[in-house]
Amino acid sequence: MANTRRFLSSLGLPDRDLGELPTSDKRFPDGGQYRVEIPSVEGPVAFHAVLEAAKEHEVRIHRISQGSGIMLLTDHEIEDMVALGREHDIEVCLFVGPRAAWDVGIQVTAPSGRVAAGVLRGADQLVYGIEDVVRGCELGLRSVLVSDIGQLWVLGRMREAGELPEDLEFKASVSFPTANPATARLLEDLGVTTINIPIDLTLAQTAAIRQAVNVPLDVYVEGADDFGGAVRYYEIPELVRVAAPVHLKFTMRNAPGIYPSGRHLSDVAVNTARERVRRAAIGLAMLERYYQDAKASP
Numbered sequence: 001m002a003n004t005r006r007f008l009s010s011l012g013l014p015d016r017d018l019g020e021l022p023t024s025d026k027r028f029p030d031g032g033q034y035r036v037e038i039p040s041v042e043g044p045v046a047f048h049a050v051l052e053a054a055k056e057h058e059v060r061i062h063r064i065s066q067g068s069g070i071m072l073l074t075d076h077e078i079e080d081m082v083a084l085g086r087e088h089d090i091e092v093c094l095f096v097g098p099r100a101a102w103d104v105g106i107q108v109t110a111p112s113g114r115v116a117a118g119v120l121r122g123a124d125q126l127v128y129g130i131e132d133v134v135r136g137c138e139l140g141l142r143s144v145l146v147s148d149i150g151q152l153w154v155l156g157r158m159r160e161a162g163e164l165p166e167d168l169e170f171k172a173s174v175s176f177p178t179a180n181p182a183t184a185r186l187l188e189d190l191g192v193t194t195i196n197i198p199i200d201l202t203l204a205q206t207a208a209i210r211q212a213v214n215v216p217l218d219v220y221v222e223g224a225d226d227f228g229g230a231v232r233y234y235e236i237p238e239l240v241r242v243a244a245p246v247h248l249k250f251t252m253r254n255a256p257g258i259y260p261s262g263r264h265l266s267d268v269a270v271n272t273a274r275e276r277v278r279r280a281a282i283g284l285a286m287l288e289r290y291y292q293d294a295k296a297s298p
Helices: 002-010 044-057 075-088 111-116 122-138 149-160 181-189 203-212 233-243 263-290
Strands: 034-038 063-066 091-095 143-146 169-172 194-196 217-222 246-250
Touching (some): 034 263, 044 075, 044 263, 063 143, 075 091, 122 149, 203 233, 233 246, 233 263, 246 263
Parallel strands (some): 034 063, 034 246, 063 091, 091 143, 143 169, 169 194, 194 217, 217 246
8 A cells, every 4th residue: 555655655645544633724815713604594585594693692603505406596695695695794605596406307317326416417507507606696695505526527628718717716615525635626617616524534634635636625523314424522622623624504404404595484484584693602612611712704
C-alpha cells in the first residue's frame, strides 16, 4: 500500500483517515467555524415557520434548503423565499427539480438502483435540470442544490461563461455520495462551493475530507430515516473543531417524507420545519456546553 499512499500524497490528498482528529484552521470568509442550516424548508409558509421558531428558540439560521425542486415552486413562491432570505440574511438554496427518482425509468425503484435517484437521465432531462437553474436565477436565486455530476460540470462552465451569475453557489447534495477526499476534491475542482457529506462518516473520515478541500462541508447532526437516521448531537463539538468551516444540518428521525411537497402536506412541512429549528437549539446548547470557544458566523 505504500506506493498508493505516496501517490495520494503527491496529489495533495491525505493518504489515510486522520484518526488523530486535527483541528481545522479553515474558516468561512467572515471568520466563523460553523453555520446552521435547516433543510427541507418546502416553500414560503415553511420558511416563515422557521423564522418564527428561530426567534422563539433564539437560533441564528444561516441557510435554509429545499428538496422538492425549483420546478415545483411558482415564480411567486421563489421570489418570496428569495426576499425572505435577503431580509433575514439567510442563504436560500433550492434543489434542481428533475431527477431519476421521479422519471419514467425503473432502475431507481430497485434496491441496488436507488443510488442513481438524483441523477439526470438523458440529454433532455439534463436540459430540464439546467433550465430549472436558469429560471431560479432569473427570479433572484443565488444558491442551488445539485446531485448530478454532469449537470454540475455544465453549470460550472455556464457560470464561467457569464451565462449564469458569477456569485451563484453550487451545493452538492447528500444524494451525491461524497465519501472520500478524492471525490470531494473532484467536486471542488468542478466548482462546488459547499459539499454535503454522507451522514455516517466517522470523525476521522471527515477530517480527511476536510484536509483535501477548502469549501465548507455540510454535515447532518441528525439524519432522516431514509438516509440511515444517524443522531450525533454529542459529536457536534468535534464536528465543528475538525470539519470547520461546516454547516450543521438538523433534520429528524421518525418523520414522514415530504418530497415532493405541496399544500397536501403543508401541515407536515410546517411542523417538521419548526421541529428542525428546535433540534438546532438543542444542538447549539450542547456545542456551548462542550466547546465554548467555537465561533459561529455572525
